[in-house]
Amino acid sequence: MRRRHVLFTSLIALIVWQIIAMLIQRDILPSPVQVAQSMVANFGELSQHFVASALRVIISIIIAIALAVPAGLAMGQMPKVNRIFSPLVYIVYPIPKIVFLPIILLFFGATDLSKVLTIVLILFFQILVPVRDDAASLRPELLNSVKSLGAGRRALFRFVYLPASLPAVLTSLRLSVGTAVAVLYITETTATLLGLGYYIYLNYSTLFDYAATYAGAVAMGVLGLVLYFLIDWLERKLCPWKFAN
Amino acid sequence: MINFHEVTFAYPSGRPVFVRFSCSSERGEAWAVVGASGCGKTTLLMMLAGLRRPTHGSITINDEVIDRPRPQTGLVLQDYGLLPWATIAQNVALGLRLRNYYGPDGRHAPIEHAVGPIDLRVNQWLKRLGIDTVRNQFPAQVSGGQRQRTAIARTLCLDPDLLLMDEPFSALDAPTREDLQNLTIELQREQNLTLLVVTHNIEDAVFIGQKILVLGQPPHTTPLIIENPMAGDRAYRSSSRFFEMCTRVRELLTPGITASH
Numbered sequence: 001m002r003r004r005h006v007l008f009t010s011l012i013a014l015i016v017w018q019i020i021a022m023l024i025q026r027d028i029l030p031s032p033v034q035v036a037q038s039m040v041a042n043f044g045e046l047s048q049h050f051v052a053s054a055l056r057v058i059i060s061i062i063i064a065i066a067l068a069v070p071a072g073l074a075m076g077q078m079p080k081v082n083r084i085f086s087p088l089v090y091i092v093y094p095i096p097k098i099v100f101l102p103i104i105l106l107f108f109g110a111t112d113l114s115k116v117l118t119i120v121l122i123l124f125f126q127i128l129v130p131v132r133d134d135a136a137s138l139r140p141e142l143l144n145s146v147k148s149l150g151a152g153r154r155a156l157f158r159f160v161y162l163p164a165s166l167p168a169v170l171t172s173l174r175l176s177v178g179t180a181v182a183v184l185y186i187t188e189t190t191a192t193l194l195g196l197g198y199y200i201y202l203n204y205s206t207l208f209d210y211a212a213t214y215a216g217a218v219a220m221g222v223l224g225l226v227l228y229f230l231i232d233w234l235e236r237k238l239c240p241w242k243f244a245n
Numbered sequence: 246m247i248n249f250h251e252v253t254f255a256y257p258s259g260r261p262v263f264v265r266f267s268c269s270s271e272r273g274e275a276w277a278v279v280g281a282s283g284c285g286k287t288t289l290l291m292m293l294a295g296l297r298r299p300t301h302g303s304i305t306i307n308d309e310v311i312d313r314p315r316p317q318t319g320l321v322l323q324d325y326g327l328l329p330w331a332t333i334a335q336n337v338a339l340g341l342r343l344r345n346y347y348g349p350d351g352r353h354a355p356i357e358h359a360v361g362p363i364d365l366r367v368n369q370w371l372k373r374l375g376i377d378t379v380r381n382q383f384p385a386q387v388s389g390g391q392r393q394r395t396a397i398a399r400t401l402c403l404d405p406d407l408l409l410m411d412e413p414f415s416a417l418d419a420p421t422r423e424d425l426q427n428l429t430i431e432l433q434r435e436q437n438l439t440l441l442v443v444t445h446n447i448e449d450a451v452f453i454g455q456k457i458l459v460l461g462q463p464p465h466t467t468p469l470i471i472e473n474p475m476a477g478d479r480a481y482r483s484s485s486r487f488f489e490m491c492t493r494v495r496e497l498l499t500p501g502i503t504a505s506h
Binding site for chain 1: 291294295296314316318319320321322323324326327328329330331339340342343344346347352353354382383385386396399400403
């Protein structure tokens with residue numbers, strides 16, 4: 001049902017695009033057919049860039065979760081830890097972390113590490129804050145009854161805090177996956193020869209191959225969409241209780 | 246079995262709730278603690294559960310000082326005590342899984358206790374409490390009565406000798422409430438449990454408590470205990486002695502107000 005809706009909407013968008021392209025008749029707006037031809041013609045190259053970009057963003061997501069979830073849980077369940085780090089989070093949270101990109105590049109050079117680091121920096125705070133708030137808002141009744149069943153801190157973490165934070169993690173990921181891909185694009189326009197950002201930028205600024213530029217953009221869109229669906233699927237798998245009823 | 250020895254408890258604000266309060270009970274007794282909200286009845290329960298410590302004095306259960314949750318004490322709270330992300334069956338299994346998680350270390354689980362196959366015991370208790378049919382549903386999908394049955398099953402799975410309940414019936418409609426009260430008494434007798442139910446509801450207290458601890462305005466120094474030997478008999482609920490007892494408790498709780506009849 002939902003999948004059919006998505007396909008239907010995509011089809012409409014393609015038709016509208018085709019019509020506008022035919023009306024405007026300019027190089028800078030190739031039709032979807034031309035873009036598709038370009039995608040097929042450069043499939044090997046394009047997939048190479050796609051894989052590079054996908055790996056960067058997925059690794060960033062994994063690292064961000066691995067760092068932000070324990071930190072968020074610690075802050076959420078230990079008021080002392082929260083008191084120390086909350087002001088820091090409060091100050092850093094609104095800063096657009098992308099401005100650190102040049103600094104990260106200076107320190108870590110034209111490497112994958114600097115790209116991953118930039119995305120991690122952004123995702124970290126996006127995940128940290130909701131996980132912390134969720135952990136802090138767990139009902140004392142719930143914690144007390146699980147404690148009375150014999151749970152110490154370790155078991156509370158495993159049986160209560162961790163599963164309780166899952167929806168917050170997935171929701172914040174869903175909200176920030178768009179940002180992550182956007183940041184990925186920016187990081188890939190400099191200091192790399194691999195990735196969809198590079199592919200788009202090269203074709204647009206140097207090769208003037210507009211069909212390929214659009215093909216890159218579509219590929220980037222697909223990457224975002226695939227990640228979004230993946231998170232959706234994970235949420236259904238891991239949090240079935242949210243979908244009951 | 247339970248012994249309050251000169252227990253003093255004060256909130257961080259300094260307001261004392263219990264001052265040199267002493268009281269004791271025997272194994273297998275059914276107790277009700279009744280009082281208005283803010284009288285300290287939940288504090289009393291939390292201290293018994295090992296989730297709060299007295300400021301002075303001590304509480305012992307079977308001569309063992311309580312300063313942390315005791316594996317043989319079961320606790321059932323009004324609501325929200327179930328994991329919302331776990332099915333009814335998984336919730337019932339939680340205590341057993343926690344025991345397996347730590348192993349019989351004497352702190353989180355009794356040393357002599359071998360858990361054995363979890364499923365077998367979970368199934369047995371799901372059936373005994375009549376929630377077998379909703380075993381794969383989540384707490385939000387079942388009725389309040391079924392949630393409370395789940396909480397009881399989860400506790401009884403662990404073979405407790407003491408069952409503490411905080412307002413276990415207050416969120417339920419009248420028929421479900423009576424039904425669960427009957428079940429609670431039945432289980433208490435069947436398992437020879439010491440039962441302590443904390444409630445603001447006088448009828449609940451009079452039906453459940455063979456001994457009723459009446460908590461008026463804090464601070465509490467000497468316990469006011471009413472013997473109520475008929476408690477737990479189904480016929481008692483509709484007898485005139487039941488209503489007389491309710492009136493008596495009401496007068497003790499709100500001195501100055503005399504019954505109209």
